């Protein structure tokens with residue numbers, strides 16, 4: 132008698148948990164095993180730098196599913212378990228305790244980890260990172276003391292953490308080698324808008340400088356030395372210098388890896404029966420015409436289910452317009468598309484820029500390739516549709532706030 136197939140998922144976070152959910156909702160009757168290194172059941176990370184860090188949201192809001200959901204849906208969730216190797220030929224994985232588990236199909240949803248500083252003093256007490264719920268709780272406790280914080284990196288994590296530190300009453304200096312905040316994510320004009328927002332809240336910036344050393348008494352952080360030789364006092368150093376995809380399992384298993392686990396538009400990797408989703412996947416995106424690795428919540432939310440359907444043999448093309456959101460102080464924004472420098476030739480605006488209630492559109496050859504709505508709501512779906520259409524737009528209509536985005 133044939134045994135039931137086993138679909139095994141490595142990485143028990145948003146992408147992995149959503150994949151497990153989809154396997155069941157699509158009627159898969161075999162075994163579903165979800166293995167994760169962390170000891171918390173799958174949770175979402177955005178609150179860790181926002182409401183949960185600020186103490187405004189309860190821990191209960193972070194979880195992907197209720198505690199009993201996994202047992203109720205016959206998902207074998209094993210926490211505190213790290214997969215140490217994958218054997219694609221034998222179709223088994225080995226975990227840290229030496230146990231081997233066989234699979235018929237495997238999903239790699241191993242996510243990403245914070246890039247670490249390697250400068251002298253980087254291992255001092257008080258140098259903190261933000262990825263896990265434990266990291267968020269450590270930062271919240273550190274900020275409660277109201278000390279002097281240096282944030283290394285003016286990216287999304289650095290800026291959101293800076294806002295939380297300011298709201299907790301800390302003094303904050305942000306050190307960033309680029310000319311302004313979010314420079315590589317949004318370009319200079321919009322990056323400067325975010326820098327101004329933080330300046331208005333009392334944040335100091337040191338742009339064009341990097342950190343070269345962290346010094347302090349008794350193994351603790353006390354000051355950050357910058358590339359210009361300045362010494363910036365710091366009781367807490369928050370490092371937000373990007374994330375690196377957790378690809379070592381895939382690489383050691385001989386799968387193709389290039390800034391992420393390489394996958395096709397159906398999220399199939401180069402390994403037979405092995406799929407990838409979430410932050411770790413670098414998949415071919417037919418709409419963008421290139422491979423992309425998207426480190427955003429919506430991508431984990433949607434690519435896990437897409438990979439699950441692909442594992443079930445359904446015809447899948449995963450090509451949503453990338454979507455991202457952020458909240459800092461009283462500014463909320465959503466971005467559709469990837470407005471990376473070099474991918475557009477013009478930025479147009481509609482609405483009130485000084486009042487920070489507007490939409491920015493990035494265009495290439497007259498067509499919208501990305502859009503960001505700032506304190507303007509219920510338009511992201513229409514912006515995404517505009518990007519997907521690829522059509523050339525009339526700039527006068529695009530920038531006219533009286534014309535709905537859907538009718539541009």
Ligand SMILES: Cc1cc2nc3c(=O)[nH]c(=O)nc-3n(C[C@H](O)[C@H](O)[C@H](O)COP(=O)(O)OP(=O)(O)OC[C@H]3O[C@@H](n4cnc5c(N)ncnc54)[C@H](O)[C@@H]3O)c2cc1C
Pocket residue numbers: 141142143144145146147166167168169175176177178179180212213214215240241242243244261262263288377380408409410411425426427428429431454455456457458
């Ligand atoms: C603080 C923070 C705030 C964020 N805010 C936003 C936001 O506002 N908007 C937005 O769009 N995105 C945001 N993001 C990004 C978003 O959270 C990520 O894109 C999302 O978490 C990716 O989910 P994932 O399941 O792919 O990977 P991850 O969440 O990284 O999870 C991967 C899991 O796999 C486990 N794992 C790794 N290797 C192994 C192994 N060998 N064996 C077993 N388990 C393993 C890890 O321990 C981890 O639990 C934020 C991220 C962070 C850290």
